Amino acid sequence: MSSGSPQDLAEARPEPAFTVTLDGREIEAVPGRTVAAALWSAGVTSWRTTRVGGAPRGVFCGIGVCYDCLVTVNDRPNQRACLVPLHPGDAIRTQEGTGHDD
Amino acid sequence: MTERPHLAVIGAGPAGLAATAAAAAHGVRVTLLDSAARAGGQFYRQPAAELNARRPQALHHRWRTWERLRDSLARHVEAGHATHLTDHHVWFVERRSDHFTVHALLGPAQEDPVEVRADAVLIATGGYEKVLPFPGWTLPGVLTAGGAQAMLKGSLAVPGRTAVVAGTGPLLLPVATGLAAAGVEVAALVESADPKAFLRRPRVLAAQPGKVAEGAQYAAQLLRHRVKLLTRHTVVEAHGDERLEAVTVAALDTGGRIRPGTERRFACDTLAVGHGMLPHTDLAETLGCRLEGLRVHVDDEQRTDVPGLWAAGETTGIGGADLALTEGHIAGRSAAARLTGAVPDPRGWATAAKSRTRLREFSAALDAVYAPPACWTDLVTDDTIVCRCEEVAGGAIREAVAGLGAGDVRTVKLLTRAGMGWCQGRMCGPAVAGLAGCELTPSRRPFARPVPLGVLAHAGETEDDEHQ
Numbered sequence: 001m002s003s004g005s006p007q008d009l010a011e012a013r014p015e016p017a018f019t020v021t022l023d024g025r026e027i028e029a030v031p032g033r034t035v036a037a038a039l040w041s042a043g044v045t046s047w048r049t050t051r052v053g054g055a056p057r058g059v060f061c062g063i064g065v066c067y068d069c070l071v072t073v074n075d076r077p078n079q080r081a082c083l084v085p086l087h088p089g090d091a092i093r094t095q096e097g098t099g100h101d102d
Numbered sequence: 103m104t105e106r107p108h109l110a111v112i113g114a115g116p117a118g119l120a121a122t123a124a125a126a127a128h129g130v131r132v133t134l135l136d137s138a139a140r141a142g143g144q145f146y147r148q149p150a151a152e153l154n155a156r157r158p159q160a161l162h163h164r165w166r167t168w169e170r171l172r173d174s175l176a177r178h179v180e181a182g183h184a185t186h187l188t189d190h191h192v193w194f195v196e197r198r199s200d201h202f203t204v205h206a207l208l209g210p211a212q213e214d215p216v217e218v219r220a221d222a223v224l225i226a227t228g229g230y231e232k233v234l235p236f237p238g239w240t241l242p243g244v245l246t247a248g249g250a251q252a253m254l255k256g257s258l259a260v261p262g263r264t265a266v267v268a269g270t271g272p273l274l275l276p277v278a279t280g281l282a283a284a285g286v287e288v289a290a291l292v293e294s295a296d297p298k299a300f301l302r303r304p305r306v307l308a309a310q311p312g313k314v315a316e317g318a319q320y321a322a323q324l325l326r327h328r329v330k331l332l333t334r335h336t337v338v339e340a341h342g343d344e345r346l347e348a349v350t351v352a353a354l355d356t357g358g359r360i361r362p363g364t365e366r367r368f369a370c371d372t373l374a375v376g377h378g379m380l381p382h383t384d385l386a387e388t389l390g391c392r393l394e395g396l397r398v399h400v401d402d403e404q405r406t407d408v409p410g411l412w413a414a415g416e417t418t419g420i421g422g423a424d425l426a427l428t429e430g431h432i433a434g435r436s437a438a439a440r441l442t443g444a445v446p447d448p449r450g451w452a453t454a455a456k457s458r459t460r461l462r463e464f465s466a467a468l469d470a471v472y473a474p475p476a477c478w479t480d481l482v483t484d485d486t487i488v489c490r491c492e493e494v495a496g497g498a499i500r501e502a503v504a505g506l507g508a509g510d511v512r513t514v515k516l517l518t519r520a521g522m523g524w525c526q527g528r529m530c531g532p533a534v535a536g537l538a539g540c541e542l543t544p545s546r547r548p549f550a551r552p553v554p555l556g557v558l559a560h561a562g563e564t565e566d567d568e569h570q
Contacts, residue, residue: 005260011156050493051493061529067491
């Protein structure tokens, strides 16, 4: 039957979690994870709205090809959440449209 | 000792690692460039070091092969015969009069340029997943099957609690069993093909007993995790408002059409979907390599038709990790021989060449069995988004084709913007081609990834100065 989690399965003993923020709200992040993985683990699957339809988007290809998971990290918009690793204190912001409006 | 000739290998997946090992062991200095922080590519993607995974092999198949590749790279690096440049995103390879210059962007930020000069280049850039559109496929919670696997292997993260794995192709099996082993409830594995069709190809199967055993292992794991296997079925729609809540699945008739009345709904927060793989060929295309359909053409030695340029792995045709290993080995051996001035002796890689032949036959058989359902274009409603970047829907593409006479992907792009966005048509290309009723052709992108204008403006300046 299923085991508990991917970390159990791989017998991971990650370094202590640190704090980052998503739109000002504090979330815990496990070191080594990408922005996308940290947000997934916090129960967040969408962090961008599209330019035309304002539709929510999150990870799609997971390997940096599709650019659907774009997000603003430390005031830099259009970062691919599936590639960018997180660091303590990083400020993640939901990206609306091009990310250059605010 | 005279200085060894220098080979740049692009891509540290199975093909690139095998090529690096073979070339470095035969008198060549290798610089291995890869965009990831750790070697492995997609197939052997490793968890980030900070996660301290003691049993990463629990997420992998054929771990011993990985250990061999990893240890061999470490040995060659230590001996000074190989350099592994991590976090190097190659955007362009330039052919100069007496050498190649590989242009890369550094790190996740991808703002600062690096140039690597080499006597020859070996392209092992792998592939990416093809996904055909259906209503709801842009909802958060819907992702590629390979993407789900990449996040699991690299970050030890899963997207949700309950998943449906769907589409077609051999990748779906490890994704479904991998998610299940990692604690995700896999409600169904939905495969549009009928893998039993393999039984009609006993010769191909008999030549690959390892693959048969692998298939049996997956079947046992699906049973153990109680994953419902639905063959000759397809996802017709993903439901949800702000995120995925359920999918509707239906049975297919022998013509690949939906059998009316067979629809059923599965509640899920994750849909991992894929319809096969496509080769990354941008770097080779820009260098002027001959392509065969969507793959880079190579000869028996894995040489492209551009002198000094080799290619191996998925970029020369989708065939899986085992084939990539044999091709990488042969390419590395051939490059080493030619760069050191020796006449390549194919007897030196006869075993690899034999495996390559068998594995290519096997992958051709896979291609014949696994296919998206014939009805996939019918599922694309007029308001189904087809181009995810530019938000172009099925109706607009049909209007361009039927109303305005567009007969190819390029004309559809000019009329609708489909394929003009960030991903440069990598995601929607197959769908646009299907809806336009034409073959998908190489896109001729000048650069393999977005490049800052400042980097573009100064690329190659140092070399130009030297040559003046």
